[in-house]
């Protein structure tokens with residue numbers, strides 16, 4: 379005869395097994411979804427440009443960010459973390475990445491949007507390389523699933539100041 383504790387434990391083990399199985403299906407079916415997000419980032423205005431006293435360049439931009447990230451949402455998606463980064467090359471670094479703006483998208487209904495905004499984070503170069511610089515504005519996203527692994531990707535939009 380099994381004690382209550384033993385049966386409760388067996389039941390719990392069973393429940394955990396079921397749960398683990400469902401999670402595996404969730405992340406598997408997630409992989410079958412091939413998303414087709416789109417984004418466009420325009421620079422509407424260069425608000426100001428300054429050389430800081432110690433020599434670093436800083437620029438303030440107004441951006442028009444348009445995106446449709448709805449296809450990144452599946453029933454297993456908890457939320458998206460997105461950020462816009464300016465990426466450019468300098469003699470010192472082959473890849474400089476400065477985050478300008480970010481947001482959390484909590485639901486599919488909010489995944490198609492456009493926003494006009496100035497950079498939320500300071501766009502400062504480690505030196506004075508920004509004037510006339512070609513850079514890419516890249517929209518990065520991190521998909522946070524309810525279960526399974528997080529994944530990240532990005533879209534690049536060429537720009538120039």
Ligand SMILES: *[C@@H]1O[C@H](CO)[C@@H](O)[C@H](O)[C@H]1NC(C)=O
Nearest residue numbers: 418420422442443444492494
């Ligand atoms: C910003 O983007 C939206 C959507 O693409 C567009 O309708 C709007 O005209 C843009 N604004 C400016 C000032 O270009």
Ligand SMILES: *[C@@H]1O[C@H](CO)[C@@H](O)[C@H](O)[C@H]1NC(C)=O
Nearest residue numbers: 465466467512513514534536
């Ligand atoms: C911008 O992106 C394109 C395509 O990914 C790449 O070839 C180019 O080197 C990038 N430009 C800069 C300035 O990083």
